[in-house]
Amino acid sequence: MTAEVILNHRAMDDRRALVLLASCAVLVLLCLLALRLGYRPVSWADLARALTAYDPTDPDQIVIRELRLPRLAGALLSGAGLGIAGALIQGMTRNPLADPGLLGINAGAAAGVIGATFLLGMGSPTQYVWTALGGGALGSALVFALGGGAQASPARLLLAGAAISAFFFAMIRGLVLMSRQSLETYRFWILGGFENVTAESLAALWPFFLAGALVALAAAALIDALALGEDTARGLGVNVGGAKLLAGLAIVLLASSTVALAGPIAFVGLIVPHMARAVVRNDMLWLAPCAGVFGAALMVLADLAGRSPLFGGTMQAGVLSALIGGPVLIWLVRRTGGRKL
Amino acid sequence: MVQDGTNCRLRAEAISVAYPGRAVLENLSLDIPDSKVTAIVGPNACGKSTLLRALARLTPVTAGQVSLDGHPIDRQRSRVVARQLAILPQSPLAPEGLTVLDLVRRGRTPHQSALRQWSRADSEAVERALDLTGLNDMSSRMLATLSGGQRQRAWIAMALAQDTDLLLLDEPTTYLDLPHQIELLALVRQLNRDTGRTVAMVLHDINLAARFADHMVALKGGRVRYQGAPSEVVTAKMMQDIFALPCTVIADPIHGHPHVIPA
Incomplete structure (x- = not known):
């Protein structure tokens, strides 16, 4: 009997490892496709050369190295960041509808971008990466402070997020009305996409993604305990306030970096954890990595589809991720009768 | 008072607990006898749940102290306390999509850290908890598909997997029908006899408390009014003092425990 339980558990972990491995394989395949396909399709041979023996005079290889590779890296980091952050916030707030955007991060980052263009006249994405990152961190810090800090209850936190977001977006609308340049920047930025991802912004932001992922893994067991309710978590010896701050730190690192890199991409942080x-x-400990890989795959797929002739070659990934993710979420809801949501 | 010669690892020493604008416990002292089943009873809002929560360091005391092994419980590392003392809060809620095994495994949280992951000892504690609660066959079932009684047993299994000498239960029979209440309390009784665990629980039903506890504590207005063996505590006078309920107390004809028959 006892051996059977252990076996059940091993079988489950084996299945999880298999799922993770298989989705990594699919992700690699999607990455190769994303590098090859596009307005100017590249042969497998050229792709291999661009990756291993780069020749900066070959236009095909330049397309891969200068355009598609940063774009792909942006999609991978953003998708993984949103997936992990979504899994964390849904676990921490015990709310299956929670999304990293609810913590005021997107609103704060948007305010950062508009502030940079309107007040400082910055127009290039490389410039406003930092104001977006700072704005996102500021927005979420305000939400945590208003939500009660370490004593924050999920409901208070989400309400504070709604209030702060409403405040920031009201400010943004006002500024956008007053400045045509801000409107132009904002119009593209708010949709979310990877056109503007550059080697510089990647170099600036990857340490934040890495730190966020590591903090997420360190907080994983604590969030599992928190999901059983704060009393139970305290009974299990978890420092509830500390656990929430740690989880919040991981969410802010991942979601702020994503929004700074690619703009506010809706829906991925909500849907991917459910998948x-x-x-x-x-x-x-399994859910976060799995949501990371799924999120990255969904983002690469959305970007690939957005660049396909089907959508005129220019549809933003943030639009398509919702188009692809929406039906999947509906299917999941119908399959489980909403029980899991 | 607790009979001489009984050790008490967990004690409340003149504790007071106040919520904003309302004193719940006042200068209350209580020893929880080791290796016994203690039932805490009293009318609604008498502070019995607050007392249990204070004993488990879930609710901070405003005066006095709760001590575990002679040291103030709130000065000890919470994770270390969680290896000595497990508490099952009132009607806990599990997130969806959890199996019995998933839940029971979380009882091992205080034994793990970032450096010390799942071990053989963890597996064995989980096995024992499932065995003791008779949940082996259901370990891969989803919690949501279990009956109320089975779910409550799964939560107890989680607390057992914590592998502690002290087990505190806050109204573990709430929302259960009578057969499931009896089943659950019989399980608690048996756990105490088989493993020597100390149990302290808040119960509503005086008759069930008298039948399944070794030691009873009756609270009213945030103070301990009566304590001792059920046969000493459960009397018509106590029922009048504590609950203002006129009644006759007879000896249960089968088991001999005191039995309250309301007038």
Whole structure:
């Protein structure tokens, strides 16, 4: 009997490892496609050369190195960041509808971008990466402070997020009305996409993604305990305030970096954790990595589809991720009768 | 008072607990006898849940102290306390998509850290908890598909997996029908006999408390009014003093425990 339980558990972990491995394989495949396909399709041979023996005079290789590679890296980091952050916030708030955007991060980052263009006249994405990152961090810090800090209850936190977001967006609308240049910047930025991802912004932001992912893994077991309710978590010896701050730090690092890199991409942080949960269930140590890989795959797929002739070659990935993710979420809801949501 | 010669690892020493604008416990002292089942009873809002929560360091005391092994419990590392003392809060809620095994495994949280991941000892503690609660066959079932009684047993299994000598239960029989209440309390009784665990629980039903506890504590207005063996505590006078309920107390004809028959 006892051996059977251990076996059940091993079988589950084996299944999880298999799912993770398989989705990594799919992700690699999608990455190769994303590098090859586009307005100017590149042969496998040229792709291999561009990656291993780069020749800066070959236009095909330049397209891969200078345009598609940063774009792909942006999609991978953003998708993974939103997936992990979404899994964390849904676990921490015990709310299956929670999304990293609810913590005021997107609103703060948007305010950062508009502030930079309107007040400082910055027009290039490389310039406003930092104001977006700072704005996102500021927005979420305000939400945590208003939500009660370490004593924050999920409901208070989400309400504070709604209030801060409403405030920032009201300010943004006012500024956008007054300045045509801000409107132009904002119009593209708010949709979310990877056109503007540059080697410089990647170099600036990847350490934040890495730190966020590491903090997420360190907080995984604590969030699992928190998901059982604060009393139970305290009974299990978890420092509830500390656990929430740690989880919040991971969410802010990942979501602010994403919004700074690619703008506010809706829906990925909400939907991807549900997809991941359907296969690896509620164990954060598995759920977070799985949501990371799924999110990256969804983002690469959305970007690939957005660049296809089907959408005129220029549809923003942030629009398509919702187009692709929406039906999947509906299917998940219908399959489980909403029980898992 | 607790009979001489009984050790008490967990004690409340003149504790007071106040919520804003309202004193709940006042200068209350209580020893929880080791290796016994203690039932805490009293009318609604008498502070019995607050007392249990204070004993488990879930609710901070405003005066006095709760001590575990002679040291103030709130000065000890919470994770270390969680290896000695497990508490099951009132009607806990599990997130969706959790199996019985997933839940029970979380009881091992205080034994793990970033450096010390899942071990053989963790697996064995989880096995024991599932065995003791008879949940082996259901370990891969989703919690949402279990009956109320089975779900409550799963939560107890989680607390057992914590592998502590002290187990505190806050109204573990709430929302259960009578057969499931009996089943659950019989399980608690058996756990105490088989493993020597100290149990302290808040119960509503005086008759069930008298039947399944070794030691009873009756609270009113945030103070301990009566304590001792059920046969000493459960009397018509106590029922009048504590609950203002006129009644006759007879000896249960089968088991001999005191039995309250309201007038």
